[in-house]
Amino acid sequence: MKIALQLSVHFSLLVFVSCYGSNGYDPLENALRFQRSKGSVLNHVSSEDHSAEYSNSKVYMGPQDGLKEVDKISSLPGQPAGTDFDQYSGYVTVDPNHGRALFYYLAESPVNSSTNPLVLWLNGGPGCSSFGNGAMMELGPFRVNADNRTLSRNKYAWNNIANVLFLESPAGVGFSYSNTSSDYETGDIQTAKDSYTFLINWLERFPEYKTRDFYITGESYAGHYVPQLAQLILQNNKITNQTVINLKGIAIGNAYVDHETGKTGMFDYFWTHAIISDEIHEGIISNCNFSDGANITDACYEYQYQAYAAKSNIFFYDIYAPLCSPSIKPPISGFDPCSDNYILGYLNTPDVQQSLHAKPVQWESCSGLVGAYWKDMPLTVLPVIQDLMASGISVWIYSGDTDGRVSVTTTRYAINKLQTSVKVPWYPWMHQGEVGGYVVGYENLTFVTIRGAGHFVPSYQPGRALAFFTSFLEGKLPTNH
Numbered sequence: 001m002k003i004a005l006q007l008s009v010h011f012s013l014l015v016f017v018s019c020y021g022s023n024g025y026d027p028l029e030n031a032l033r034f035q036r037s038k039g040s041v042l043n044h045v046s047s048e049d050h051s052a053e054y055s056n057s058k059v060y061m062g063p064q065d066g067l068k069e070v071d072k073i074s075s076l077p078g079q080p081a082g083t084d085f086d087q088y089s090g091y092v093t094v095d096p097n098h099g100r101a102l103f104y105y106l107a108e109s110p111v112n113s114s115t116n117p118l119v120l121w122l123n124g125g126p127g128c129s130s131f132g133n134g135a136m137m138e139l140g141p142f143r144v145n146a147d148n149r150t151l152s153r154n155k156y157a158w159n160n161i162a163n164v165l166f167l168e169s170p171a172g173v174g175f176s177y178s179n180t181s182s183d184y185e186t187g188d189i190q191t192a193k194d195s196y197t198f199l200i201n202w203l204e205r206f207p208e209y210k211t212r213d214f215y216i217t218g219e220s221y222a223g224h225y226v227p228q229l230a231q232l233i234l235q236n237n238k239i240t241n242q243t244v245i246n247l248k249g250i251a252i253g254n255a256y257v258d259h260e261t262g263k264t265g266m267f268d269y270f271w272t273h274a275i276i277s278d279e280i281h282e283g284i285i286s287n288c289n290f291s292d293g294a295n296i297t298d299a300c301y302e303y304q305y306q307a308y309a310a311k312s313n314i315f316f317y318d319i320y321a322p323l324c325s326p327s328i329k330p331p332i333s334g335f336d337p338c339s340d341n342y343i344l345g346y347l348n349t350p351d352v353q354q355s356l357h358a359k360p361v362q363w364e365s366c367s368g369l370v371g372a373y374w375k376d377m378p379l380t381v382l383p384v385i386q387d388l389m390a391s392g393i394s395v396w397i398y399s400g401d402t403d404g405r406v407s408v409t410t411t412r413y414a415i416n417k418l419q420t421s422v423k424v425p426w427y428p429w430m431h432q433g434e435v436g437g438y439v440v441g442y443e444n445l446t447f448v449t450i451r452g453a454g455h456f457v458p459s460y461q462p463g464r465a466l467a468f469f470t471s472f473l474e475g476k477l478p479t480n481h
Contacts, residue, residue: 025366026405027124027125027126027127027128027221027366027368027371028124028125028126028220028221028256028405028406030368030371030372031125031126031127031221031371031372031374031377032377034371034372034373034374059196059197059200059236059240059242060093060094060095060096060197060201061200061201061204061242062092062093062096062201064201064204064205067090067205068088068205068206070090070357071088071089071090071205071357072086072087072088073087073088073089073355073356073357074355075355076142076151076352076355076356077149077349077351077352077355078145078149078150078151078346079142079151080142080150080151080152080153083141083153084110085107085108085109085110085113085141085159086108086113087105087106087107087108087141088104088105088106088108088206089103089104089105089106089131089356089357089358090103090104090357091103091104091175091176091357091359092104092198092201092202092205093201094171094194094197094198094201095178095183095194095197098178098179098180098183099178099179099180100171100177100178100179100180100183100194101171101176101177101178102167102168102169102170102171102176102194102195102198103131103167103168103174103175103176103177103358104131104165104166104167104168104198104202105131105135105140105165105166105356106163106164106165106166106206107135107140107141107157107159107163107164107166108159108163109159109160109161109162109163110159110160111160113163114208116161116162116163117162117163117212117213117214117215117248117473118162118163118165118209118212118213118214118215119158119162119163119164119165119214119215119216119217119473120165120167120199120214120215120216120217120218121134121135121139121158121164121165121166121167121217121218122134122167122169122195122216122217122218122222122225122226122229123218123219123220123222124218124219124220124221124222124223124224124225124256125173125220125221125366125367125370125371126170126191126221126224126370126371126374126377127172127173127366127367127368127369127370127371127374128173128220128221128365128366128367129168129173129174129363129364129365129366130166130167130168130169130173130174130218131166131168131174131175131347132174132343132344132347132363132365133340133343133365133456134166134218135164135166136343136346136347137339137340137343137456137459138456138457138458138459139154139156139157139158139164139458139462139465139469140154140157140158140159140164140166141153141154141157141159142154142157143339144339144342144343144345144346145342146336146338146342147342148341148342148345148346148349149345149346149349151346154462155462156458156462156463156465156466157466158458158466158469160466161466161469161470161473162215162469162473163209163212165202167195167198169191169194169195169198169225170186170190170191170194170370171183171184171186171194172184172186172367172369172370173366173367173370174363174364174367175353175356175358175359175361175363177359177361184367184369184370184373185373185375186370186373186374186375187374187375187376187377188224188225188228188376188377188378189228189376190375191225191228192225192228192229192231192232193232195225195229196229196232196233196236199233199245200242200243200245203243203245204243210243211246212246213246213248214245214246214247214248215247215248215249215250215251215472215473216229216230216247216249216250216251217250217251217252217253217469218252218253218255219252219253219254219255219455219456219457220253220254220255220256220405220406220455221256222252222255223252223255223256223257223381223406224256224257224377224378224381226250226251226252226255227250227252227257227381227384227385227388228381228384230247230250230388230393231384231387231388233245233247234247234388234391234393247393248393248394249393249394249395249396249472249475250388250393250394250395250396251396251397251398251469251472252396252397252398253397253398253399253400253457254398254399254400254403254405254406254407254411254455254457255397255406255411256406257380257381257382257385257414258379258380258381258382258413258414258417259290259292259379259380260290260291260292260379260380261410261413261414261417262290262406262410262414263288263290264290264410264413265406265407265409265410265411265412265413265414266404266405266406266407266409266410267281267284267304267307268281268409269404269407269408269409269410270307270310270311270404272409273319273404275307275310275311275314275316275319275404276306276307276310276311277310280303280306280307280310283299283302283303283306284300284303284304284307287299287300287302287303288300288303288304292379292380311404314404315337315454316403316404316405317403317404317405317454317455317456318400318402318403318453318454318455318456318460319402319403319404319454320402321335321337321402321454321460322337323337324337324338324340324341334460335459335460339459340365343365344363344364344365347363348362348363382414382417382418385418386418389418389420389443389444389445390444394446394472394475395444395445395446396445396446396447396448396472397411397415397445397446397447397448398447398448398449398450398457398468399411399447399448399449399450400449400450400452400453400454400455400456400457400460400461401437401449401450401451401452401453402452402453402454402460403453403454403455405455406455408449411447412447415442415445415447418442418445420442420443420444420445421442421443422440422441422442422443423441423442423443424439424440424441424477425440426438426439426440427439427440427480428480429448429477429478429479429480430478430479430480430481431463431464431467431478432463435451436450436451436461436464436467436468436478437449437450437451437464437468437478438451439477439478441477446472446477448468448471448478450464450465450468451464452464453465
């Protein structure tokens with residue numbers, strides 16, 4: 001078990017790196033390693049098991065009168081002149097006995113905000129911030145400039161066509177908190193419950209959205225969060241005497257949905273993209289069985305260790321991207337690899353936290369503590385996705401094709417396990433006269449790739465990401481001309 005110990009130590013050291021975009025930091029692998037180091041078993045959890053867990057709990061409803069007005073942001077420090085949309089942020093209590101509250105940020109649309117749909121965005125990790133990563137680095141209305149103090153407008157922001165709600169979940173992530181420290185030992189089931197409780201209470205605070213079309217989107221470990229929350233919403237819509245949430249669809253990007261294909265797809269992607277040698281790849285194929293319940297041998301650990309070592313100093317969330325370096329000037333166009341540093345500086349500025357109505361805290365991009373104490377992490381959520389496919393809502397999976405962490409290869413392997421039939425064969429879709437990516441329409445499922453995008457799709461290809469998102473909301477496959 002020497003190699004297993006080496007890997008565990010290697011990844012446990014990385015837990016103290018807080019920035020999701022930092023080279024070498026992999027919150028998903030950290031969580032998996034800590035599960036194994038504790039002797040935990042990553043069991044398959046069926047949709048029936050989740051339903052049983054959900055049905056046993058009552059949903060807390062708290063008073064919301066007057067809180068919307070309190071949450072309105074007058075102005076964010078350093079925001080550009082001419083900002084033409086309303087912003088709100090604050091806390092929604094999900095457990096008053098524990099003092100557990102989740103932080104949100106809402107960016108309404110500059111145009112047609114009263115009729116545009118409501119879209120919830122969730123980042124993954126587990127333990128990573130939907131506001132700092134999702135809103136400030138990816139699809140939100142602003143980017144943080146290199147001075148850590150001022151903002152610039154993101155012309156490809158998703159709130160151009162939807163009202164976008166960013167939720168920091170679970171408690172312990174970003175600005176979300178609990179007054180009960182044991183709440184930071186959480187997992188998939190509690191995260192879904194709290195997110196649902198948040199939504200029911202938030203809709204009381206913002207009642208104009210109660211009947212609005214509602215979509216859930218997210219990436220990475222939100223491949224767990226999004227389907228599980230969607231399933232809980234659909235289940236509770238049938239039995240609740242509270243608000244019925246008008247869920248129309250979900251979209252998950254570079255999504256971790258299945259452990260077996262997550263491993264095989266990652267190492268196959270490494271090999272086909274000249275990151276690891278033939279010998280290492282063959283060693284993994286010959287010695288590793290990543291299927292449910294299989295024993296991981298020392299030889300398998302050894303070859304995995306060699307693969308990570310061979311990867312060396314690249315940012316495997318976007319294998320062709322430059323690394324952040326003080327000697328490199330920010331790019332004139334494209335994504336600045338030092339963006340996570342700017343965000344960290346900005347969100348830890350006291351006047352910024354005050355303007356967001358946030359509790360004073362040392363904000364982090366990802367919480368190593370939350371990831372380290374994750375309790376329940378099913379090996380696959382494909383049965384949940386199958387339930388959603390059968391429910392009649394729109395189910396889209398998208399993939400940036402330069403991501404090595406949850407690669408397009410991984411996603412294609414996972415979709416194959418769903419065993420759904422092809423309705424519209426694979427074809428290139430176009431954006432501004434170029435191939436934006438590729439798309440295939442399955443029975444009750446759409447799969448879209450975004451060409452030239454890494455793990456954080458809207459960061460690396462914002463124009464193509466907005467074009468994909470527009471198609472998703474319209475319920476139409478991306479155009480081939």
